[in-house]
Amino acid sequence: ILNVEQSPQSLHVQEGDSTNFTCSFPSSNFYALHWYRWETAKSPEALFVMTLNGDEKKKGRISATLNTKEGYSYLYIKGSQPEDSATYLCAFSGGYQKVTFGTGTKLQVIP
Amino acid sequence: DVKVTQSSRYLVKRTGEKVFLECVQDMDHENMFWYRQDPGLGLRLIYFSYDVKMKEKGDIPEGYSVSREKKERFSLILESASTNQTSMYLCASSLINGDAFFGQGTRLTVV
Numbered sequence: 769i770l771n772v773e774q775s776p777q778s779l780h781v782q783e784g785d786s787t788n789f790t791c792s793f794p795s796s797n798f799y800a801l802h803w804y805r806w807e808t809a810k811s812p813e814a815l816f817v818m819t820l821n822g823d824e825k826k827k828g829r830i831s832a833t834l835n836t837k838e839g840y841s842y843l844y845i846k847g848s849q850p851e852d853s854a855t856y857l858c859a860f861s862g863g864y865q866k867v868t869f870g871t872g873t874k875l876q877v878i879p
Numbered sequence: 880d881v882k883v884t885q886s887s888r889y890l891v892k893r894t895g896e897k898v899f900l901e902c903v904q905d906m907d908h909e910n911m912f913w914y915r916q917d918p919g920l921g922l923r924l925i926y927f928s929y930d931v932k933m934k935e936k937g938d939i940p941e942g943y944s945v946s947r948e949k950k951e952r953f954s955l956i957l958e959s960a961s962t963n964q965t966s967m968y969l970c971a972s973s974l975i976n977g978d979a980f981f982g983q984g985t986r987l988t989v990v
Contacts, residue, residue, distance in 0.1 A: 770938075800976045811883075811969070812922075814978035857922065861976050865910050865929045866937070871921030 770794055772860045774870035781848050782878050788844045789873040791858030795839035800861040803832050803843055806872070807854045815843075815856075848877045882906075885970050885982035892989050898957040900985050902970030908980075910973045911953035913937075913945065915966040916984075922969065928953055929975075960989045 773792045781787050793801065800819045804812040816825040818834040818841065825832050829846045845852055855872040862868070886901035904911065910929050914922040914937075924937030926945040934945050942964060946954045953972075957964055965988050971979040 802978060804979075811981035811983055812979075814980075817976075817978055819976070859979070865975060866924065866927060866935065867910075867912060867973075867979060868924060868938070869914070869922040871919070 770860060770862065770866075770868040772858065772868050772870040774856075774858055774873050776873060777871070778874040778876070780876045780878060783848060783850060785848050785877075786844065786846045787848055787875070788842050789856060789875075791841045791843070791870055793839050793841070793858070793860040793870075794862065795837060797862040798836045798839075798860075801834055801836075801841050802859040802861065802867075803841070804857040804859065805854045806857055812857060845875075848875070850877045850879050853877045883970060883972055883980050883982040885968075885985050887985050888983060890985055890987045892957075892960050892987065894961060894989055896957075896960045896989075898960045898987070898989075900955040900957075900968055900970075900987070902953045902955070902972075902982055903951055904953075904972035904980070905951065906972065906980070907950065908972035908977075909950075909975055910977075910979075911947065912971045912973075912979065913943075913953065913955045914969045914971065915939070916969060917966050925955065960987075962989050965989045 803815040806812040821836040823834040912927040970982040973979040
């Protein structure tokens with residue numbers, strides 16, 4: 769079983785704070801690293817997919833970076849808002865199309 | 880918009896029953912996946928398929944089988960349901976190494 773780990777497991781921040789989470793994954797047989805956002809009672813939705821070492825992606829206040837050599841990715845949220853409250857999942861895509869998810873970071877933004 | 884549809888939102892079955900969970904996608908995606916989600920364990924991969932009639936075991940295939948007779952449809956079969964298979968089941972589809980699009984989930988209770 770591939771080891772895809774996310775930290776922290778949960779996080780409470782005040783509205784307006786910036787925050788970041790970590791995803792660590794195997795550095796071998798790397799194809800892609802995905803980030804998803806999962807709101808309660810909804811299905812996970814894709815945020816980013818990154819394939820190259822050094823990739824950086826940005827969507828509004830959310831951005832992500834990728835280091836495939838050391839096997840980690842960071843997700844950053846700038847100026848957190850209550851609507852950012854969700855579980856953020858990373859997923860490692862390795863050989864043979866297998867996609868393994870981390871256990872997620874649950875973010876709660878307090879107004 | 881990509882649509883991934885799971886046949887049931889909620890299901891209650893008895894121990895020992897054979898259970899079929901159906902998933903249909905409308906975007907001609909090569910890859911399809913079945914995950915289960917349990918508190919504290921994130922999304923765990925049961926089986927995936929990268930082509931019609933092709934299937935690969937995920938991380939927790941025991942007690943499950945799958946069928947992919949047509950590209951758009953991926954079925955998860957519980958041969959003899961047990962109480963430890965009570966869980967939320969999520970189907971997803973994607974292009975090769977692309978973002979996964981998820982169904983709405985099936986909450987299965989085995990009594």
